[in-house]
Amino acid sequence: MTRNLIAILRGITPDEVAGVAEALVNSGIDRIEVPLNSPRAFDSIERLAKMQTGALIGAGTVLDAAAVARVADAGGKMIVSPNADVDVIRETIRLGMQSIPGALTPSECVTALRAGATTLKLFPSFILGTEGLKAIRAVLPEETELLMVGGVGPANFSAYLNAGAAGFGIGTSLYRPGQTADExxxxxxxxxxxxxxxxxxxx
Structure with missing residues (x-):
């Protein structure tokens, strides 16, 4: 079963990343994001890419096009950002990677789509809520995939999916720095x- 879930491993170190990634993949989560403000993030991405677990590996908190190229060099295939930066999106698409820019308003969503993104990260989702999601969903192309990030979890999965979400990015409720792979x-x-x-x- 394909699950539209991205594990956000903010703060993870290269020494921890292999065990945590294996735990995630064995649990059924096959998309893993290492935010670039994590310690030695590019090293972690390179280690994950070399594991060949079948998971889609990428970076989060990507703020400029130069970082996109470094992620590609490390073996990453997915770029996630907190904002809709046109240069980041276009470089991501040019390098054949999956682009998931962050947006919160209809203007930001349309800007990201016109730059080439097909998946949008609505962040922070708790500001929108389900009613905000429905309003944005109504004005975007039907095929646009919307991922909810920020304040989402088991308690509101159902409500967001019914309101038009395609999936979720999960951070601190899944991983906090220092947690073991078993945790x-x-x-x-x-x-x-x-x-x-x-x-x-x-x-």
């Missing part, structure tokens, strides 16, 4: 179970 696996198993239940219950 992450326990959280990931619970999260995947909740996501599957919410997906099965779509109206």
């Amino acid at each position: 992450v696996k326990e959280r990931a198993n619970a999260l995947v179970k909740a996501y599957d239940a919410a997906s099965a219950g779509l109206e």
Whole structure:
């Protein structure tokens, strides 16, 4: 089963990343983001890419086009940003990577789509809520994939999916710096179970 979940490993170190990634993949989460403000983030991305787990590996908090190229050199295939930077999006697409820029308003969403993004990260999602999501969903092309990030989790998976979300990026409720791989696996198993239940219950 393909689950539209991205694990956000903010603060992880290269020494920890392999064990945590293995725990995530074994739990059914196959997209992993290492934010670039994590310690030695490019080293972590390179280690993950070399593991060949089948997971989609990429970077988060990508703020400029130069960083996009460095992620590509490290073996990353996905670029996630907190904002809709046209230069970042275009460089990501040019390098054949998946572009997931952040946006919160219709203007930002349309700007990102025109630059080439097909998936948008609505961030921070708790500001929008489900009613805000419905309003934005109504004015975007039907095929646009919207991922909710920030203040989302098992308690509101169902509500967001029913309002038009395609999936979620999960950060601190899945991983906090210093947690062991076993702790992450326990959280990931619970999260995947909740996501599957919410997906099965779509109206």
